Amino acid sequence: MSVDLRPGETQGSHSTSPTVCSVWRTGRAAVALGLVILAVGVLITLFSPEQGESRPLDPADTSLAGSKALAQLLRDRGVTVDRVDSVEAAVAKATEPGRLLLVTATWFTDDPALARVPGDRVIVGSTRLPSQLAPGVRDLPGGSRERSREPECPLPAATAAGSVFIGGSVLTGPPGSTGCYPAGKGWSLVSYPHAGGTITVVGSGEFMSNLRLSEDGNAALALNLLGTAKAVTWLVEPDQPAVGDLAGPEGKSVHDLMPPGIPWAVGMAAITVLLLALWRGRRLGPVVMERLPVVVRAAETVEGRGRLYRARRARASAADSLRAGTIDRVTPRLGLGSGAERHEVVAALAVRTGQDPQQVGAALYGPAPVDDAGLVALAGYLDAIERTVSEH
Amino acid sequence: MALTGRAALVAALGIVVVLLAPQPGAALAGVCLLLAAAILVDLVFAGAVRPLRFHRSGDRLIRLGQRAEVELVVENPGGRRVRGALRDAWPPSAGASPRVLPLDVPAGERRRLVLTLDPTRRGDRASVAVTVRSLGPLGLAARQGSHRAPWSVRVLPPFLSRKHLPSRLARLRELDGRHPALVRGQGTEFDSLREYVVGDDVRSIDWRATARRHDVVVRTWRPERDRRVLIVLDTGRTSAGRVGDAPVPLAGAQANGGGLLVRPDPRPVPGWPRLDWSMDAALLLAALAARAGDQVDFLAHDRAVRAWVSGASRTELLSSLVTAMAPIEAELVEADSQAMVAAILSRAKRRCLVVLLTDLNSASLDEGLMPVLPQLSSRHLLLVAAVSDPRVAAMAAQRASAEQVYDAAAAERARLDRRRVTARLRRHGVEVVDAPPDDIAPALADAYLALKAAGRL
Numbered sequence: 001m002s003v004d005l006r007p008g009e010t011q012g013s014h015s016t017s018p019t020v021c022s023v024w025r026t027g028r029a030a031v032a033l034g035l036v037i038l039a040v041g042v043l044i045t046l047f048s049p050e051q052g053e054s055r056p057l058d059p060a061d062t063s064l065a066g067s068k069a070l071a072q073l074l075r076d077r078g079v080t081v082d083r084v085d086s087v088e089a090a091v092a093k094a095t096e097p098g099r100l101l102l103v104t105a106t107w108f109t110d111d112p113a114l115a116r117v118p119g120d121r122v123i124v125g126s127t128r129l130p131s132q133l134a135p136g137v138r139d140l141p142g143g144s145r146e147r148s149r150e151p152e153c154p155l156p157a158a159t160a161a162g163s164v165f166i167g168g169s170v171l172t173g174p175p176g177s178t179g180c181y182p183a184g185k186g187w188s189l190v191s192y193p194h195a196g197g198t199i200t201v202v203g204s205g206e207f208m209s210n211l212r213l214s215e216d217g218n219a220a221l222a223l224n225l226l227g228t229a230k231a232v233t234w235l236v237e238p239d240q241p242a243v244g245d246l247a248g249p250e251g252k253s254v255h256d257l258m259p260p261g262i263p264w265a266v267g268m269a270a271i272t273v274l275l276l277a278l279w280r281g282r283r284l285g286p287v288v289m290e291r292l293p294v295v296v297r298a299a300e301t302v303e304g305r306g307r308l309y310r311a312r313r314a315r316a317s318a319a320d321s322l323r324a325g326t327i328d329r330v331t332p333r334l335g336l337g338s339g340a341e342r343h344e345v346v347a348a349l350a351v352r353t354g355q356d357p358q359q360v361g362a363a364l365y366g367p368a369p370v371d372d373a374g375l376v377a378l379a380g381y382l383d384a385i386e387r388t389v390s391e392h
Numbered sequence: 393m394a395l396t397g398r399a400a401l402v403a404a405l406g407i408v409v410v411l412l413a414p415q416p417g418a419a420l421a422g423v424c425l426l427l428a429a430a431i432l433v434d435l436v437f438a439g440a441v442r443p444l445r446f447h448r449s450g451d452r453l454i455r456l457g458q459r460a461e462v463e464l465v466v467e468n469p470g471g472r473r474v475r476g477a478l479r480d481a482w483p484p485s486a487g488a489s490p491r492v493l494p495l496d497v498p499a500g501e502r503r504r505l506v507l508t509l510d511p512t513r514r515g516d517r518a519s520v521a522v523t524v525r526s527l528g529p530l531g532l533a534a535r536q537g538s539h540r541a542p543w544s545v546r547v548l549p550p551f552l553s554r555k556h557l558p559s560r561l562a563r564l565r566e567l568d569g570r571h572p573a574l575v576r577g578q579g580t581e582f583d584s585l586r587e588y589v590v591g592d593d594v595r596s597i598d599w600r601a602t603a604r605r606h607d608v609v610v611r612t613w614r615p616e617r618d619r620r621v622l623i624v625l626d627t628g629r630t631s632a633g634r635v636g637d638a639p640v641p642l643a644g645a646q647a648n649g650g651g652l653l654v655r656p657d658p659r660p661v662p663g664w665p666r667l668d669w670s671m672d673a674a675l676l677l678a679a680l681a682a683r684a685g686d687q688v689d690f691l692a693h694d695r696a697v698r699a700w701v702s703g704a705s706r707t708e709l710l711s712s713l714v715t716a717m718a719p720i721e722a723e724l725v726e727a728d729s730q731a732m733v734a735a736i737l738s739r740a741k742r743r744c745l746v747v748l749l750t751d752l753n754s755a756s757l758d759e760g761l762m763p764v765l766p767q768l769s770s771r772h773l774l775l776v777a778a779v780s781d782p783r784v785a786a787m788a789a790q791r792a793s794a795e796q797v798y799d800a801a802a803a804e805r806a807r808l809d810r811r812r813v814t815a816r817l818r819r820h821g822v823e824v825v826d827a828p829p830d831d832i833a834p835a836l837a838d839a840y841l842a843l844k845a846a847g848r849l
Contacts, residue, residue, distance in 0.1 A: 013541035017442065262411070275395055275400040305805065310798040325804035
């Protein structure tokens with residue numbers, strides 16, 4: 001062990017800032033950990049299946065709510081499946097005979113143009129019953145729980161399939177219709193002939209989803225309903241564009257109207273804010289802490305006692321204290337010792353002040369005042385006695 | 393490293409450029425690259441902070457209320473000029489100003505900076521760090537680094553009561569025999585023989601000496617010298633309570649007054665701790681006793697010995713006392729009177745005047761001092777000095793409304809307790825001085841002079 005005693009070094013200054021080496025030495029563990037976490041994250045993202053937004057009963061959707069499995073089954077049986085997401089496209093497809101229209105998004109498709117499409121029609125969904133696509137079918141209020149139900153009807157497609165996971169809307173069909181899978185006062189599936197085709201309305205489409213297709217007779221019912229056609233026009237709900245992309249009355253979206261520099265300028269503004277934060281956030285030197293002595297006023301205990309007296313209206317204790325203080329100060333001036341008797345103090349005080357001994361005695365040794373006004377008056381009287389004694 | 397506002401300003405101008413440029417994407421990339429390059433240039437060409445050297449000089453000892461100047465010499469051995477800002481970080485109660493100093497040291501030169509300290513409380517204040525921000529030539533970015541340049545300033549008690557010293561010294565001289573009217577009874581220690589002059593007390597004629605000479609000779613007397621005075625400072629919890637008005641603002645008062653984030657305190661600004669008033673009184677007593685030829689020792693004690701000054705020569709006494717007192721703070725513990733008495737007894741072998749500066753708090757005295765009082769008062773003369781609270785006296789005097797009367801009753805109760813404790817101490821033969829903060833120092837000095845005059849030391 002050697003001690004460096006060069007003059008000036010012991011008293012001199014030395015840098016306390018970390019060097020690049022020391023920063024690297026202290027920070028390399030954290031950097032390594034960060035890199036590992038980043039690598040794991042990248043790997044997980046690369047090898048995990050693509051989990052886009054799930055689109056229920058979409059023939060192109062592979063999530064549990066989608067229906068790609070059913071579409072694949074149909075294609076294996078030689079049925080052409082055309083996925084369309086607009087009424088116009090669906091109408092345009094309806095050229096050849098033997099084409100079936102499958103509607104899985106019932107809330108936007110209640111269109112007269114679609115109603116004029118000839119051929120078979122299957123309407124799936126429980127949200128809103130399209131009255132133009134399925135005339136005569138009524139949706140009873142209340143709905144029913146989705147569960148495995150028996151067909152209990154003469155419809156071949158249903159009897160062949162057997163029990164199916166179904167429920168949702170409770171439907172009643174027009175006269176001449178066949179209802180299957182009874183639920184409540186109606187059925188979960190209603191089928192009837194209409195204008196040269198068959199309209200089938202199903203209360204819920206859960207049995208067609210990738211999740212449920214393999215259970216019960218779900219796949220059988222779906223294939224029985226759809227597989228009879230040569231081609232299926234599968235109308236799904238369209239992609240919802242972002243609000244900014246919606247076209248205005250001029251036919252231009254907000255993005256079209258915006259100058260091209262704006263998004264880039266916003267990026268530049270973000271960089272500016274970052275620089276501002278770095279500028280203001282860098283402190284010149286350390287925060288200095290200091291142990292300060294406690295700040296407590298010595299009179300706080302006395303004030304607290306006064307507040308206690310006040311809160312409890314402790315007139316007896318307060319009067320005792322005031323009287324004791326006055327007697328303490330007055331007795332030496334009267335020429336009496338500290339052990340003077342009450343009557344001696346009262347008599348001497350009455351002589352000195354020229355007041356009635358009864359009154360003086362009541363003030364010094366009498367009962368406690370009954371109210372605050374009495375206490376204030378007592379304090380004033382004791383003050384007056386003291387003043388008279390000290391003046392004479 | 394550190395960025396400046398100029399870098400952010402350039403980036404803000406870049407927003408306009410990007411907005412107006414025909415190819416905004418390219419413009420954004422260009423502006424960012426340009427800015428990054430400029431910042432890099434600034435960092436590379438800024439003067440290096442690490443090789444800087446600092447040398448300090450200036451005040452080491454000041455009294456509270458005085459202003460200290462600390463010089464900081466910045467030496468730049470590097471090859472580039474260091475231009476920017478310097479912050480010498482001190483604890484807040486050191487009152488260092490200015491907070492940030494401009495700095496411009498050419499290569500190979502040195503510059504002197506002066507920092508003013510305006511401390512708000514007693515004790516040692518040490519510099520924490522010196523931080524330098526060295527700007528680059530473009531002023532967009534700066535290198536920053538901290539250095540440790542140790543320096544500490546000891547802030548001594550202000551000894552405000554020294555204004556009372558001349559009058560007390562005059563009284564001491566009267567006692568001391570330098571006054572013409574020297575009469576028997578003003579002291580008990582034999583001083584000298586001199587010729588009788590008309591007016592001398594005939595009882596002081598020394599007949600044996602007269603018989604040996606042709607003149608009538610009288611003895612002269614003077615007060616005892618070379619007695620011992622032990623000043624004991626109680627630094628327990630009762631000494632932390634603040635009383636009176638602070639003659640020099642303390643840290644607590646400052647914390648209530650300043651700062652945007654600190655909620656303004658509606659209560660009156662607290663004064664000085666009892667400890668500081670006691671120190672003031674102790675200093676006056678020590679100065680007086682040293683001039684009177686007595687040996688003064690000092691002990692500060694709560695549960696353990698906090699400071700001990702013994703055997704200081706007359707000339708060094710005051711400086712060693714204030715140096716010992718400076719770092720003492722009131723501890724928030726109950727003082728251990730038994731240990732204190734044991735410490736006194738072990739240190740004071742001969743009979744001496746023990747001046748105990750504490751508070752006349754009946755609860756703590758009953759449990760602490762009273763049981764061990766006989767040990768102390770049998771061997772030494774004990775003088776207890778306490779600082780009373782003028783606020784309690786003011787509360788006792790205000791009796792206009794019911795609220796004030798309740799407060800006055802509480803104050804009377806406190807004063808009664810105090811008087812009873814005083815009476816009990818006096819019954820044990822203990823001298824008691826109980827005075828408000830402004831009067832405690834002269835009252836203690838007067839009590840000492842009275843004891844001296846009575847020959848009780």
